[in-house]
Amino acid sequence: MNGTDFLVGSVDERADALYDQLAGLWDGGGDESERRRAILDHVKAFNAAGRQAIETQLIADGQGRACAQRLSQLQDTVLCALYQLALRRIYRATNPSSAERLAVLAVGGYGRATLAPGSDVDLLFLLPYKQTAWGESVVEFLLYMLWDLGLKVGHATRTIDDCVRLARQDMTIRTAMLDARLLTGDGDLFADLRTRYAREFQRGKSRDFIEAKLAERDERHRRVGESRYLVEPNVKDGKGGLRDLHTLFWLATYHYAVASLDELVERGVMTRAEVRLFHKCEEFLWAVRCHLHFMTGRAEERLSFDLQRPMAERLGYIDHPGLKDVERFMKH
Known part of the structure; x- marks a missing residue:
C-alpha cells in the first residue's frame, strides 16, 4: 500500500494494510534502531504520497471540506497503524493489568475529523489511573514517530479525573474535549469520559x-x-x-x-x-x-x-x- 491508495477503502482497512507492512519491516531482522529507521522511512513515504494525492484531488474537484477530511483520515491511518505496531510488536503486554489500558483521542480540529495541510495534530492519551511504564513507552513511541514525520503535535496524557478537573478550570480544554473523538485503543475509557463530561458540564450548565x-x-x-x-x-x-x-x-x-x-x-x-x-x-x-x-x-x-x-x-x-x-x- 502506498499513499495514493489511501483514498480507497475505510480508515480501518487502510490502517490494517499499513500495519501489515510495518510489522513485516519490524520482523525482518536487524537491530532495533535499524528497524525503527525502516519503519519511519516507510511511514514518511506513505504520508508524503498521501498528502500529494490529497492536494491533486483538491485541485481536481475543488472540495475543501473533503480535502480536510482526507487529511484527517490520512493521519488517522498513520496513527492507528503505529499504535497497532506498538501494541502487537514493540511493547506487547503479555499479562496486562487493569492500569495498562490506553485510549488515543483526537481533540480540537482534529477531533472534528478535519485538518488543514498545516494544522497541528492534537492528541489526548487517556488513562484509567496514573501512568504506567508500558503506557509511557507506547505514548513516547507514537510521539517520537509523529515528530520525526515533521508533524506539529499538541498532546496531553491524562486520566478521566484529570480531564474533568482541568476542564473546570480552563475553557479551552473544555472546548477541546467537546470535540474529542476516539482514534484507537480502549473504547470503554472514551465512553466513560463522554459520560462524565456530559454530566459535569453540559446538562443545564451551559x-x-x-x-x-x-x-x-x-x-x-x-x-x-x-x-x-x-x-x-x-x-x-x-x-x-x-x-x-x-x-x-x-x-x-x-x-x-x-x-x-x-x-x-x-x-x-x-x-x-x-x-x-x-x-x-x-x-x-x-x-x-x-x-x-x-x-x-x-x-x-x-x-x-x-x-x-x-x-x-x-x-x-x-x-x-x-x-x-x-x-x-x-x-x-
Whole structure:
C-alpha cells in the first residue's frame, strides 16, 4: 500500500494494510534502531504520497471540506497503524493489568475529523489511573514517530479525573474535549469520559460556556480585525471565518448536548435551509484554507494580496465583463 491508495477503502482497512507492512519491516531482522529507521522511512513515504494525492484531488474537484477530511483520515491511518505496531510488536503486554489500558483521542480540529495541510495534530492519551511504564513507552513511541514525520503535535496524557478537573478550570480544554473523538485503543475509557463530561458540564450548565466563548470571539475579532471586508482577510480567525462557524457549532452542540447539526434540525433548533447555508459557507472557507496552506507550504491563514490572484485561479474563477477573476473571488 502506498499513499495514493489511501483514498480507497475505510480508515480501518487502510490502517490494517499499513500495519501489515510495518510489522513485516519490524520482523525482518536487524537491530532495533535499524528497524525503527525502516519503519519511519516507510511511514514518511506513505504520508508524503498521501498528502500529494490529497492536494491533486483538491485541485481536481475543488472540495475543501473533503480535502480536510482526507487529511484527517490520512493521519488517522498513520496513527492507528503505529499504535497497532506498538501494541502487537514493540511493547506487547503479555499479562496486562487493569492500569495498562490506553485510549488515543483526537481533540480540537482534529477531533472534528478535519485538518488543514498545516494544522497541528492534537492528541489526548487517556488513562484509567496514573501512568504506567508500558503506557509511557507506547505514548513516547507514537510521539517520537509523529515528530520525526515533521508533524506539529499538541498532546496531553491524562486520566478521566484529570480531564474533568482541568476542564473546570480552563475553557479551552473544555472546548477541546467537546470535540474529542476516539482514534484507537480502549473504547470503554472514551465512553466513560463522554459520560462524565456530559454530566459535569453540559446538562443545564451551559451559561458560563456560552458567555466565555462569545467573549473569546469578541477578543479574537478585536485582535484580527472586526470588519468582514478586510483587504487581506484571515480565513480562520477573521470575522466570518472558520472559527466563527466553529463557535456557532460549539455553542449549539454544548447547550443541546448533541453531536451534529442534523440533531439540531430534529430538535427544531435549525432548519434544513440553515444547515445547508452553514455547510456552503464552511465548504468555501475550507477550500480557501486548504489551498492557502498547500500554496505557501505552511499554516498561513491570511489571504495576502500576492496570493489572491493565484487563489482565484485555483478556485476556477474567470473574468467577467467589468470584473476580473480576483475581484469576483474576493466578493464571494
